[in-house]
Amino acid sequence: MSGIPIRLEACSKTFDDGTRALHPVDLSIAAGETIVLLGPSGCGKTTTLRIIAGLESPDAGGRVLFGTDDVTAVPIEKRNVGMVFQSYALFPNMTVAGNIEYGLKVRGMAAADRAARVREMLAMMRIEPLAQRRIDQLSGGQRQRVALARAIAPRPRVLLLDEPLTALDAKLREDLRGEIDRLLRSLAITSVYVTHDQAEAMALGDRIAVMSHGRIAQIGSPQDIYFAPADAFVADFIGTMNRVRGAAADGRLRFAGGWLPLPAGAVAGVAAAAATAPACLTDVMFRPEDLHLVDAAAAQFAGTVLSSFFLGDHTRLTLDAGGEAPLVARVQQRRRFDGGDTVHCAVDPQAVLALRPAAT
């Protein structure tokens, strides 16, 4: 099985009541690539997936291409896509093998070929012992493995997964996430995966498209998205971000607790603004793991511990550094922190981000 590239050209979606679910989106997905559409509910990720599936048609002018085929007007059952949804939608009164075989039967595959393909799918999903079980005898995780096998069995050109793990509990979610990752890599099938869970997105996506208000806010590798978020929305949505407001001058951002280094790229713009408005207030952001505890002499700012949670491999601190909101730090010192302790902090210049506000 190998994938084909997918291209969306100016695909927008306006519902009959005038709601704009999706602003014109252009998106190219490479053959065999796994792309994750990530965002909060209402961001347009599911609408995008449904347009690729053929469950929704884009507004006039939008085009969906599978390779060189324009499939915009092709109905879902002719697009040859495999789909996995949050709800399993398996026949409860049929066996596991029967459920996997169903789609092959519908497509008119001969009995011997069907049996061979079902065996192959059972092996691939490591569920051979379950072949003759009924669906209502399976756990949620086992059911979702069957749903994956069923979707893949007819050798679809594209695999679409809509929040497939959302209904499962945390531990199972992690196991199955690993399983899906292994599967997508070994099949090299072009896949689109919709989720609101950033950990899933980071683990599975070759690239992640972070969506907000019907637009793609940023698209890139998990590393791009995490280390170089395009705007404050992306930064806030992926992982935890500390935000500090202060006055920028001389390459530093001064605030109540002390100062932070301004990132090199931001200095020019901020300095120019500062020239015209001397008390220019600006926001910068940094990740909890980029806050380091240092000696008082080397400190950029000081903070008071508000709370500390020892989590084994690290300690999560919330600090009052005189800013509007407390700061979160993820530190690995082997010591105990108590509320009221004073800690001395520094952040590397390259870890500080000066971001444009989120697009609205």
Place this chain on the structure above:
Amino acid sequence: MLLCQISDTHIKAGRKKAYGIVDTATMLERCVRQILALPQRPDAVIATGDLVDFGRPDEYGLLRELLSPLTMPLYLMMGNHDARDGLRESFPDHPYLRQWAPFVQYVIDEHPLRIVALDTVIPMQGGGELCAERLGWLDRTLSARADAPTVVALHHPPFVTGIGHMDRIGLKGADALAQVIARHPQVERVIAGHLHRPITQRFAGTVASTCPSPAHQVALDIARDAADNYVLEPPGFQLHWWNGRALVSHTAYVGEFAGPYPFRVDGQLID
């Protein structure tokens, strides 16, 4: 809880007219617009079969498009013109279509009124049937929640209408269905389609009814030898209102009609 019933939409691919006359696609569009313009928004819509004309995927593709403005939950059912696999493949995002196999029978528990949908289809035949397997499922399903007010929906009505040519493609197993329904007094109503007309009959201690079509209606001729004809009477749909005590059913007509006009001026009936 307001349950809107539409039935017998008979969509054809490429918006082709049914029987060369009936523009079923445009008529369904009008019906959908009217449902959305109702002063009370239905909580769910159920389509009681004969969704398309020949059970073809391209017909279901157009049906999907025509129904897409409906933002409330939509439940699709099998009629004698439908195909089980075609329906399921074209609506993969309707998981209830896979609650049972081979029959497209399902139960919806997420509303104050429980909805139980049956599949009466015998492939390639106009008439319908409820076999022991389907009725067994119904009996078990109704037993599971004896306290929940329930509407049972099926395409072929379980009674003789008097319109001879339709009765000849009626339902086998209606008596057995009556025995099951009679055991479950929480069934408030048995709703059906197939007849393209609103018709009611007392049935197994409850009421059984059929729904008009948003397209063509079967000619009203209560005769054994009635001609197999349809008429373009006002198209319609039904609203089943569960008020917490009883299920009250209204038939609505699709079209532009004069009015509304007031009955009174200054509190006085207009003379």
